Amino acid sequence: MTLRFSVIGLAHTHVYGATRQLLNAGAELVSVASPDLDALARYTGEFPQAQVVTDADAILEDSRIQLVIGMPRPDERAALGMRVMGHGKDYLAGKPAFTTLEQVQTARKIQQETGRKFMVYFSERFANPATVKAGELVAAGAIGSVIHTLGIGPHSLNHASRPDWFFSREQGGGILNDLASHQIDQFLYFTGSTSAEIVTSQIANYQHPQFPEFDDFGDLVIRSDRAAGYVRVDWFSPGGLGAWGDVRLFLTGTEGTIELRKIVDVQGRPGGNHLFLVNGSQQEYINCSDMPLPFGAQVVADVRNRTETAIPQAHTFLASELALQAQIRAVRVAGESLQHPPLS
Amino acid sequence: MTLRFSVIGLAHTHVYGATRQLLNAGAELVSVASPDLDALARYTGEFPQAQVVTDADAILEDSRIQLVIGMPRPDERAALGMRVMGHGKDYLAGKPAFTTLEQVQTARKIQQETGRKFMVYFSERFANPATVKAGELVAAGAIGSVIHTLGIGPHSLNHASRPDWFFSREQGGGILNDLASHQIDQFLYFTGSTSAEIVTSQIANYQHPQFPEFDDFGDLVIRSDRAAGYVRVDWFSPGGLGAWGDVRLFLTGTEGTIELRKIVDVQGRPGGNHLFLVNGSQQEYINCSDMPLPFGAQVVADVRNRTETAIPQAHTFLASELALQAQIRAVRVAGESLQHPPLS
Numbered sequence: 001m002t003l004r005f006s007v008i009g010l011a012h013t014h015v016y017g018a019t020r021q022l023l024n025a026g027a028e029l030v031s032v033a034s035p036d037l038d039a040l041a042r043y044t045g046e047f048p049q050a051q052v053v054t055d056a057d058a059i060l061e062d063s064r065i066q067l068v069i070g071m072p073r074p075d076e077r078a079a080l081g082m083r084v085m086g087h088g089k090d091y092l093a094g095k096p097a098f099t100t101l102e103q104v105q106t107a108r109k110i111q112q113e114t115g116r117k118f119m120v121y122f123s124e125r126f127a128n129p130a131t132v133k134a135g136e137l138v139a140a141g142a143i144g145s146v147i148h149t150l151g152i153g154p155h156s157l158n159h160a161s162r163p164d165w166f167f168s169r170e171q172g173g174g175i176l177n178d179l180a181s182h183q184i185d186q187f188l189y190f191t192g193s194t195s196a197e198i199v200t201s202q203i204a205n206y207q208h209p210q211f212p213e214f215d216d217f218g219d220l221v222i223r224s225d226r227a228a229g230y231v232r233v234d235w236f237s238p239g240g241l242g243a244w245g246d247v248r249l250f251l252t253g254t255e256g257t258i259e260l261r262k263i264v265d266v267q268g269r270p271g272g273n274h275l276f277l278v279n280g281s282q283q284e285y286i287n288c289s290d291m292p293l294p295f296g297a298q299v300v301a302d303v304r305n306r307t308e309t310a311i312p313q314a315h316t317f318l319a320s321e322l323a324l325q326a327q328i329r330a331v332r333v334a335g336e337s338l339q340h341p342p343l344s
Numbered sequence: 345m346t347l348r349f350s351v352i353g354l355a356h357t358h359v360y361g362a363t364r365q366l367l368n369a370g371a372e373l374v375s376v377a378s379p380d381l382d383a384l385a386r387y388t389g390e391f392p393q394a395q396v397v398t399d400a401d402a403i404l405e406d407s408r409i410q411l412v413i414g415m416p417r418p419d420e421r422a423a424l425g426m427r428v429m430g431h432g433k434d435y436l437a438g439k440p441a442f443t444t445l446e447q448v449q450t451a452r453k454i455q456q457e458t459g460r461k462f463m464v465y466f467s468e469r470f471a472n473p474a475t476v477k478a479g480e481l482v483a484a485g486a487i488g489s490v491i492h493t494l495g496i497g498p499h500s501l502n503h504a505s506r507p508d509w510f511f512s513r514e515q516g517g518g519i520l521n522d523l524a525s526h527q528i529d530q531f532l533y534f535t536g537s538t539s540a541e542i543v544t545s546q547i548a549n550y551q552h553p554q555f556p557e558f559d560d561f562g563d564l565v566i567r568s569d570r571a572a573g574y575v576r577v578d579w580f581s582p583g584g585l586g587a588w589g590d591v592r593l594f595l596t597g598t599e600g601t602i603e604l605r606k607i608v609d610v611q612g613r614p615g616g617n618h619l620f621l622v623n624g625s626q627q628e629y630i631n632c633s634d635m636p637l638p639f640g641a642q643v644v645a646d647v648r649n650r651t652e653t654a655i656p657q658a659h660t661f662l663a664s665e666l667a668l669q670a671q672i673r674a675v676r677v678a679g680e681s682l683q684h685p686p687l688s
Contacts, residue, residue, distance in 0.1 A: 147578075147580070148561065150496065152494065152594065154596065199546070199675075200544045202543070204572070206598060217491060217492065219492075221544055223546070223677060226678075228546055230563065230576065236601070238600045240623050240624055240626040242627070254550060254580060256584070257580070257581075257582060266603065266627050267629035278584050278590075281583060283610050283611050285611035333567060
C-alpha cells in the first residue's frame with residue numbers, strides 16, 4: 001500500500017528535500033498547510049499534487065495520512081509532533097525539532113505511549129550522498145574504528161532573507177541547537193555511539209550587534225565511551241565562496257581517514273559531494289554526486305514495517321538532546337552579555 | 345658582523361631546518377655537539393663546516409658564539425637554555441622546549457635577568473611558506489578579524505624509528521605539549537592574542553597499548569579575549585597518504601576564510617604549501633612553495649638589534665605554557681588509566 005503523507009509548515013527549505021525523497025521512494029503527497037502564503041505558492045508550484053488545506057487540524061484528522069512532515073517554526077515543531085503522534089501518525093520533523101529539553105522529555109514519553117515515530121530530518125547526512133557513502137565505507141571497515149569526527153558548518157547569513165524568528169533565541173533555538181545538531185547526529189552515527197556527553201560548548205556574537213539574541217559563532221566538544229568529536233558552526237561563510245557554506249567532515253579512524261567536502265571544493269573539482277579516502281596503502285577520490293539517497297525509501301519501509309532503518313528513535317532523541325544541552329550550557333565568549341532566560 | 349651559532353643536541357630533525365634558515369640568512373655555523381654519533385655523522389654530512397666538539401661546555405665557553413640551537417631530548421631543552429643564557433648567549437630551542445611548568449617559570453626569570461633570548465622553533469609556522477603567507481594576508485586585513493583557528497596535526501608514527509624517550513611521558517613531554525604547541529603558537533599569532541586559556545583538553549591511547557605512557561590522540565579548545573581555537577593532533581596518519589601527515593589550518597575571519605594544506609593536497613595538486621583564500625567577492629588559490637621564509641633573517645636581526653621580529657619573548661613562553669597546561673590538565677579518555685605523576 002502506498003504511504004501517504006502531508007506537510008505542515010514551510011518554515012525551512014529542508015521541506016523540499018524531505019518531500020522529494022519520500023516521493024522518489026513511491027510515497028504520495030496528499031496535502032500541505034502553512035500560514036505563509038508565499039511559501040505555500042512556491043511549494044505547490046514545485047509539488048502541484050499537494051492539496052492546500054487552511055487548517056492543519058484537517059491533516060491530523062485525515063485518516064488517509066500515515067506520515068506528517070513538520071516544518072513550522074523551530075519552537076513549534078515538537079508540539080506539532082506530539083499532536084501528530086497523538087493522532088496515530090508518524091512524524092518527520094525539520095531540524096531542529098526541539099527548542100527546550102522539556103520538549104524532548106515529553107516527546108520521548110508520548111512516542112513510547114503511542115508507538116508512533118518521531119524522526120528528524122538531519123539533511124547534512126540524509127540529503128548528502130557523500131555522507132551516505134562515508135557511512136557505507138565506515139561500516140565496511142575501510143578506516144578501522146572511528147576515534148574522532150570533526151565537523152565544520154560555516155553558513156552564509158544573508159540576513160535580509162531571514163524571518164524575524166530566526167534572530168530570536170527562543171523561537172529559533174540558538175546556533176548550536178540549530179546548526180551543530182547535524183554534526184552531533186553524525187558523531188553518534190559514524191562512531192556508533194549510543195550515549196555521549198557535551199564536554200564544553202561556546203557561543204558568540206562577534207559581528208552582528210543589531211541582532212542581540214543571535215549568535216554568529218558556536219563550537220563544542222563531544223565525547224562518548226569510544227570516540228571524541230568537535231563541531232564548529234558559524235554564520236561567516238564569505239560571499240566569494242559561491243555556495244551557502246563549505247561544510248566539511250573529517251573522520252579519523254585507526255586504519256585511515258575520510259574527508260568530505262559536502263557542498264563545494266574550493267578552487268578544486270566542480271559541484272559537491274567529494275569524498276577523500278586515505279588508508280594504509282593508498283589515497284582515493286570518490287565523487288558521490290550521482291549516488292542514490294536511501295533515506296526516503298528507508299522511511300517508507302520503517303513506517304510500513306515499524307523498523308528503524310532511517311534513524312533509530314533513541315538516536316533521534318539523543319542527538320537532539322545533546323544539541324540542546326550544548327546550546328543551553330554554552331559559555332558566551334563575545335557579544336551581548338545580556339542574560340536570556342535559559343531555553344529550558 | 346656575522347652571527348656565529350652552534351648546535352647542541354640532534355634529537356629531532358627540526359635542527360636541519362633551523363640550521364638552514366640561519367645559514368640562508370648569512371649566519372655562520374661554528375660547531376655541533378651531540379652524544380648521538382649516528383646523528384652527528386648525518387648532520388656533519390649535511391653541514392661539513394660544523395666542527396664536532398665532544399663537550400657541550402666547550403660551545404658554552406666559546407666566546408665567538410652568539411646563538412645556540414638547542415635540540416637535546418625535550419626534557420633537557422629548558423635546562424640547556426638556562427645555561428646558554430647564563431653564558432650570555434641567545435637560545436633557539438627545538439619544540440617542545442619545556443616539559444614542566446616549573447621549567448617555564450625558571451626560564452622566564454633567567455631570561456629577564458640575563459636579557460638573553462629564549463626562542464622556540466615552531467616549525468609548522470616558521471618553516472612553512474603557506475603559513476607565512478597566511479600571516480601576511482591576515483595582517484593586511486584580507487579576511488577581517490580572525491575569530492577562530494582550527495588546526496589538525498595528524499602524524500605518522502613509524503614507531504620502530506622512534507627513540508625510547510619518545511614513548512616516555514616525562515622525557516617526551518606528551519602529545520599535546522609536543523604536537524599541539526605548534527597550533528597554540530598559531531592561534532596566538534593569527535588572532536593577535538597576548539593571553540589565552542585552555543578551555544578543555546583530552547588525551548587518549550586508543551591503539552598502542554604496548555606503549556603505556558604514550559598517547560596517540562589529543563585535542564584541546566583554546567580561548568582568548570577575541571577568538572577561540574581548536575586543535576586536534578594524533579598519530580594515526582595513514583601510510584597511504586605518502587607524507588608524514590595532512591596538516592591543515594583553517595582560519596575563520598569576519599570577512600573571509602583561509603585554509604592551508606601545509607604538507608599535502610590529497611588527490612589534488614602536487615607538493616605542499618597550498619593556500620586557499622575566500623573573501624566576500626572571490627576564491628583564490630595560492631601556491632606558496634617558492635615563497636621565502638623570513639625566520640632566519642629575523643633571528644639574525646633580532647640577535648643583532650635586540651628586537652623581537654621572529655618570535656616575541658612573551659609569546660614564546662605563553663605558547664609553551666599553554667601547551668603544557670593542556671597536557672597536564674588533559675582528561676584521559678582511552679587507554680591506560682595508570683595515573684602518572686603530573687609533569688609539574
